Amino acid sequence: MWNTVMMLYRYPAMPLSDLVSWTLEDDFLTAGANARIALALLRCARRWPHFWHAGAADELVWHLRPALKHGEAGLQRVLSDPCVRASLEAIRLDASGSALLDTRRGRTFLGNALLKEDPAFAAVFDEAERCFVAFINREAHPLDHNVSLLADVFELADVEARYLALAGSFCFGTIAQSVFVPIGVRSHRGRVLSALLGCSEREALDLMDMSRAVWRSGLLMCSDPGDFPEGLEELFHLSVSGTRLISLPDADEAVLAAEVLEPLGPRGTWTWPHLEDTLLLLRTVLSRAASGADAGVHILIHGEPGCGQMAFVLAVLDLAGLRGYRMSARRRTACEPTRAELLADLAVSRRFVDRQRGAVLVVEDAESMLSIPGFGPPCRGAMKDVLKQPRQPVVWLAEDARHIDSSYITRFTFSVALPAPPLAVRRMWCHATLREPGCSAPQIDVFAGNPQTTIGSIDGARRFVSLGAGGDVTADTALQAFSQGQLGTPEGNKLPHDHLPRVHRFDLEFAHVAGATNVTEVLRSIEADGEGTVLLSGASGVGKTSLAFELARQLGRDVVRASAGDFLRPYCGESGRQLLRWLQRHGATHSVLLLDDLDAFMGDDDAVAGALRHGLDTFGGVLVATACTSLDLSPALIRRFTHRLMLLPLTASQRCTLFARLVTHGVGEAVPPEVRQALRPLDRLTPGDFFNVQARLRHQQADWRRWLSELTSEHQAKASTGREALGIALPCSSQRC
Template identity: 25%
Template sequence: MTLDLTAPPTAPTTDAGLDCALAAWRLATGTYLRRLRGAWRTAHTEDADVTRLIAGIDPPGPPDPEDAEAFRGLARAAGTTGRLGLVAAALGLDDAAVLTVAAAWWADADPQFGVALGCCHDDGSRRYPTAALVRLLLAGLDVAAPAELAAADPLVHGGAVLPAPGPHAPLRLTTAARRYLSGAGPAGCPDVPGGAPHTLDPVLLAGLGRAVSGGGAVLVRGSGARAVALAGVRHAGRTPVEDATAGEYRFLSRLCAAVPVIDAEEAATLGWHPADGPLAAYGPAGGPGAAALPAMHVVDLPAVPVERRAAAWRAAFERYGLPAEVAAELAARFAFDEDEIADTMHRAFTRARVEGHPPGPDDVWHAARHRPGRELTRVATAVRPVFALDDLVVPAETRRQLDELVSHVRLAHQVLERWGFTAVLPRGRGVVALLYGPSGTGKTMAAEAVAHALGQDLYRVDLSAVVSKYIGETEKNLALAFDEAERAGAVLLFDECDALFGKRTEQRDAHDRWANLEVNYLLQRVETFAGLAVLATNKRTALDEAFLRRLRFAIRFDPPDAALRERLWRRAFPPGVPRAGVDPAALADAELAGGHIVQVALSAAFLAAASGDPVGPAHLTRAMRREYEKLGKSWVGGDGHG
């Protein structure tokens, strides 16, 4: 097969810069192949094949001056003309890099160029450029190129060429670069169905549009942040793009072809530089701040009013043909934007279809409660409520107060919104309840039962993950807990809350000052919290008085009397536990709280299982004596043998 290096390309002309680059490559490949042909023709020894092979790997001689001058002119024209020239300017490419981009383009666009590359490889199946081949071809015209393209190379870092593992791997253009060089626009993001309530605010959108047009990075935080970021980019007359690689984001932004719209967590890992161009990030309220990106403009969205959320829920129910009587309660309990509401309805219908029953409000509630959320689990542990209020063995007055607590949360939309109490209660819309009393009296179990009654998940705040020795980190972690609990409709439990909500002290040193600042932050955040927070402690007097003023409920859990202890003993053993001679009324004489009674029953069960007997008085006596010793009390009963 004879390769005609002067024939015009079979692919249509697309860009003046690419055309110049193709002419440069035709000159480079022709020079290389003619040199090989000349070397092979002069081999006339008996070992002709070996000589030809060796001749092919000889260093190239000096290029023809006219060819070199023509090549340099074509390379300069390629790097300054058309879309290829714009890519070169945006990414700061030298001649070798510009020609590498063009080689990757023409290998796909022109089959004849691919054939020429195969001949240069001496392998017809390798119709693509490699870093090694580019370096070899350009060396014949005194142009230096790298032996391979590392991740930091401008072509890879700038998103024009895909990473290539080694000098002999194919060099391919990224999707973004290929579309741009072909004259096609980037694959932008679809419109968000319905948008978010914030997208109706022209002042907000105008500010975002100016920030994007100025070429800076913008971070939008709060409910509906993604929809607002997309709308702000479009307001600037730019195309938003998602789901690309870091290099492609950089390519599109530097060329002003599109503006990346990404999660704030992803933004923090991009290594974005102000020279890379505009970028819009989004995240939850209280999430990563300006430190995530240099020169970032942060926009904190106001909370979406409950009435707007309720309207969005009603519209969603109407679209799916469901009764909307729970719309107001869903809006009050879950701070979802319209994107999240639409996704929740889709999940509800999917669940109903999988389980084979007609969809209903219960499916919607289940889907809302189980929306995936990774933020809250950083600082809190999820507790799936299994205990109900009827499982509690508490005095009647304590139970009444717990029922009232449930009503305050469940009926908040009616009292605050319909009856207008928001006018006199602009802050403190949420409910903060203190459960206090001695250890083992059922405070944590009650918190779980309240969450169960409300149909919400319970998250126990992990003090080890919240409290930090670094200044400001504790407040940041607490903000994350409160903000995500509001959004997800979760109940926050601060067990042993005196560790966080303790009294402020006189400032003797810097440590006291920062500790007091943490308490001050908590005082402010508790007052603006819109969900349910349960504080549990054995030491009520250790709490700061300012917290007590902000409590909606303060429910005391006293040690049970003899009647309650008997009820607790009757519930202490599951039905499958074999028993002999166990008298709950007699066991109730021991002054133990409910938690300790459960521990005694468990220990007695293990003793009985080890001896192969049913649980009896001897096992219970031994277990009770050990529980008393653990509590530091004197045991006056028997020794447990007999």
């Protein structure tokens, strides 16, 4: 008992930062999930108490409060013991259950009793464990149903299903994954996981094998469970697809499949006389592969933008009598998914396609997953596993196969380069498509005679003529205008390979910029000069990439995007040369060049930083670079940027305005006073945090209280990492230093 008293003084309790409270009387959807997490924590604390960091006692008991309150009578009997009462009096605590459970010092006392294995309180925690078990078994939780379905689809073992159920509990509950932060497990991961999952230590260690189905499923975001940091929290993050599948109500396997797969449309009217032999060959290959004659069949189809890769695939599938599916575009994220998220989506989608006969998965934008610098070693291994043995064939669509890693290219069964269609085929396509809206044969022939005419431009012309013709505007006039506007310049109908349209629209109202210079002034300067370089810095989620796209939109320019990792090469000096080639190739175009994650590799290679400095000295276009921190950027490099903006988390008024827009669909002034009061201390929230919460709650009936709970969890995750400053704090200037 005396050890428990001394722990209270030796290790002060960690700040709780407004942890979300819950009770057993809450909605069972939420309370049942919270009870599973709390039970896992309790069992882990009792089995391996010495693995917990000092100061975790208060937070631990906070999550166990519902069960401890339920057994408060038993707690009161323990507190009536003279020895316990004397210990409480020594530290000036009331000997009552409510005093211990409702005060920070009281919870710390109880938590230390748990972690120090005080025998006087063993019966109290026995009763709490029985309470959680009885509550969980009270009725079936939707989580159990969906996990059972997914375990069947992905052929998960029992321990893997239990692991997925624990990770899935965070989708329904209010307890965040950061609850595992105080558990130090780097050298004891097997023991801790065995306690959390209720399995043997051997089973827990086997679970960490990357060949296990749960890691290859794409349901979890952790790419390498054997290389996680000190805490367990990252191991329990579901992927976007995993979250969607776990959260679906009233689901069966067909409903789950419909959530991640989107059926392809009908074939259409396009014919391919110049590729007839290729069509017949692919029909035979895909038919036999889909019937089970062979596994691991991958077809790569690549060609210039607008050349009709999807239309060609639809024609092949129609000839083969197969059903085609693409990965569902109903993502729940605010910005473009990362490659790790795309890989997870691919693994999930592939599994559901493999469950069907006569089905083919069609993967668009293959470069985003197969590009040369796309993955580190763990993800590269997972990608090769995806390419290895699908039961049903997979067709990959790309615009430029040169961007794909050669180690992936060798794994394709067959590769087809769609050539530019000959004049006779272009005429056939144009006449079949443009006669209906009223275009004359001579004007159609002129349009077809342009070598840049593709399926994409033909379909665009049909839509434009259908909308524009009428009154004083003839169909021929509309077609001529379209041809001049879209095909009048050598690159007029082409988008850069790095073009990225799927980024959340950035509202300048939520740009919180440090210093006197603002975004509007930067825009005016670039518009006046026709050129400029901008460095955007700030913590993750403040909207650096989205702001870059908004700058391009207001300047009326396309975006050519690359991340810093896209230029990394293993040979000395080659990374810098790749970066210079990219600047030279796109610098003269009427585009905004976006260089993401500049700080990710500048500190590792002085030659790369020197190449970028040289490139900026001679650059004559518009370049926007983003960085989370300036620690790895040299002052000489920073000075090369014409404009330097540091984005900060949202202000109090911005938080209220964005909350009103997303939750109550009103304005900031309409936010209730209690909401404004709750948002005021959450001073680290960013636009990205709000959209992450929106993504999680899209399928749920969430009121403003649930929103506040989720936003608080987002804020706590940031607060737990410390208060180090991110970004740069340099005076902004419209002139180079």
